[in-house]
Amino acid sequence: KVLVGNLIGEDHVNYVLMYNMLTGIRIAVSRCQAKIKRPLTDEDFTARHKYSFDIVGNELTPSAKYDFKFKDYAPNVFRELREDYFQLDPADYLLSLTAKYILSELGSPGKSGSFFYFSRDYRFIIKTIRHSEHKFLLSILSEYYSHVKNNPHTLLSRFYGLHRVKLPRGRKIHFVIMNNLFPPHKDIHETFDLKGSTVGRLYSEEKASQNPRAVLKDLNWINRGKMLELGPEKRALLTEQLRRDSELLKKVHVMDYSLLVGIHNVRRGNRDNVRSNTLKVFSPAVPPIRRKITQIKGGRSPEAIAMRQAMRTSDPKRLGAGTLNLPEVDTGDRQHFIFYQDEGGLQATDESNEATDTIYYLGVIDILTPYASVKKLEHFWKGLKADRHKISPVPPVEYADRFFNFMKAIMRGGGGGGRFKAE
Template sequence: MEGHKIKTKSKFKVRHQKHKLFRANEPLLSVLMWGVNFTIHELDNVNIPVMLLPEHFKANVKIRIDNQNFNKEVMPSHFKVKEYCPLVFRAFREYWKVHDGSFRDSLTEPPIPMNETTKSSLPLYQSCDRRFVLKCITKEDVEQIHNILPEYHRYIVETQGDTLLPHYYALYRLTVDDKENYILVMRNVLSTKYKIHYKYDVKGSTVDRRATDKEKLNPCPTLKDIDFVESKRTIDLGPEQKKIFMERLKRDVKFLVSQHKMDYSLLIGIHDLDQGGVERDLTVSGGDMNTSDLSAYESSDDSDNPTQIGEDCSFDEPFMLRNSDRSTRRELYSLGLIDILTYYGMKKKSAHVAKTKLSGSDADGISTVRPEIYARRFLDFIDKQFI
């Protein structure tokens, strides 16, 4: 018997209560856990196409739950789940060797709230094993994802996944208490294994690019461009590794310019090997490193390459590089692009004019500038700070 086909426009299905309940402190997270479990199981019954077609980039799956027997303290009695482009995002997961079972296991345990919020003041979460970031986004962001998804897919295939762009794994709309919530699941740029001692979000801009006193009260605050410069910190990759890194970064930025994107950042996480510290038990099975792997990883000259243990590469560190041997420091760097969805349209063009007049400066300082200018300034800043 052939499996189900995912239709571009599908009607709501009404399902009865399952025996298994997903418990979280927030109803939204309970619904997310239920939705991930349901949609992953649905994919078991779907014919996986050899090639993605245009209709797959418009497809979705919807499910409505309407059951008064749920314990409302655990799970709402009424909610809806919509997964966007399930076969496309499954292709991304397969491309980066994140298997569906592993993905489901990570996201059907209660996610961990992060101390930070998005630009839109929406919450951020990470999966219980810290492999994935769950970002609440706006409806406009969902539209931007749909706009770039075909080209993003083409780019990932062309580069064979060798990119600093965000690794997108799933996109959901969850309707709870008649409120629509959009959640984007992506790979965590920061290490899932090693404690991050210093963290920076850099854009190459100098206007309003300093962490606030309140932000600095966090145990590991996200510092910004001015903080980075004033700390006199450099990212020491060594000449050969820097060349490879910058070529990859320039290629990714060129793609973002082609999509008219700006206001993205490079997220920098620094683990000081001399300070040490791990985020979680390294003896977990399923492709993770054990303690002997940790020692081997720290002494390896090839630590910028993902560690291949088993078929599931979910626990690799695709965004991690080791500092150069010549450096006086012993550091691991987590480096990846984030917040790539800002489109330079009329709204941003107007903001550029307003900020320029308000600050009395030119485009060298403010963050809202044309994609080409933003890209050039961004790359110049990274090139100067990396050695």
């Protein structure tokens, strides 16, 4: 997948969808956040809040440009995750996602058919997911929640919200909001998506030489002789966290996830400016909905007040021109997390734990594929042709062990040591 933004204008096929997503998020999240926090109950994990938008509007939903329905899943659980464990500032979250939005798509070149959208400040990603992935996330939500609670430094994708948009003809689009592992203020010079599998895990080096943003795979990593250069301290921490995270993935029977590794070379810095080329502003011109503010105006409830605020802050006119200025420094919320505290990432160290010239941006992504779904079939067919332990779809326990062993094998203190050998 290539990280190139396409401008989403009103004529873009996904303009309406994007508009509806953003409008839904804005209203649902601000309503949820306006409520007084209370301890979670079991019901919070199965809760769903429904909103119906149309051009007229009502007390709950201001008028919108289009007719659509919006569903917010387990809003209180995600709120607690965001605020108490992922250390997001509530106002920031809403503003990032609803301010004059974003740049588009990481396209949909993957076989999954998902679309990716970045928030304007590049901190958040909206990923459309399949219905099966959506059901799966809900089914493991309490385990995911407990894991995050017990593992504040988890490397797993940070899910901030789970939502659904339903268009008038009944088309349903499910999506999650999650962390962008890559920082807005640093160029990523090399990207790898590692699964610990070697079969079919090669991106054409010829194509890669023409595209600095190519996402390379396991065999490219091995052939290039790469290692995660981490001294004993960081190596031990990362190994332990990966072990715990892969135990969870084993337990919930997922597979097909990967360790995404972005590499920034400090000496090279930002001079290639790979970032800004990739970013174009998408301005859905979410309307300030002045007219309907009067309807909500009467409301003295915290919800009505929060909604008025949300509308004000997301008025594009208040946010100036459509230029996209990415911050030049780290935004701060990542400081709390061991693996994201050096410029939003993890700085490489040598055998004496001294910092070297590389910063890694790491995380375990694409963690919503239950083994029970399509994979059993694929496993069977592929298993006939290749060594069944090396191919990508193996059962979850085997997948997790292979994943974890691979990651352990590719770590060493910077400046020396061996190489990972292909089997």
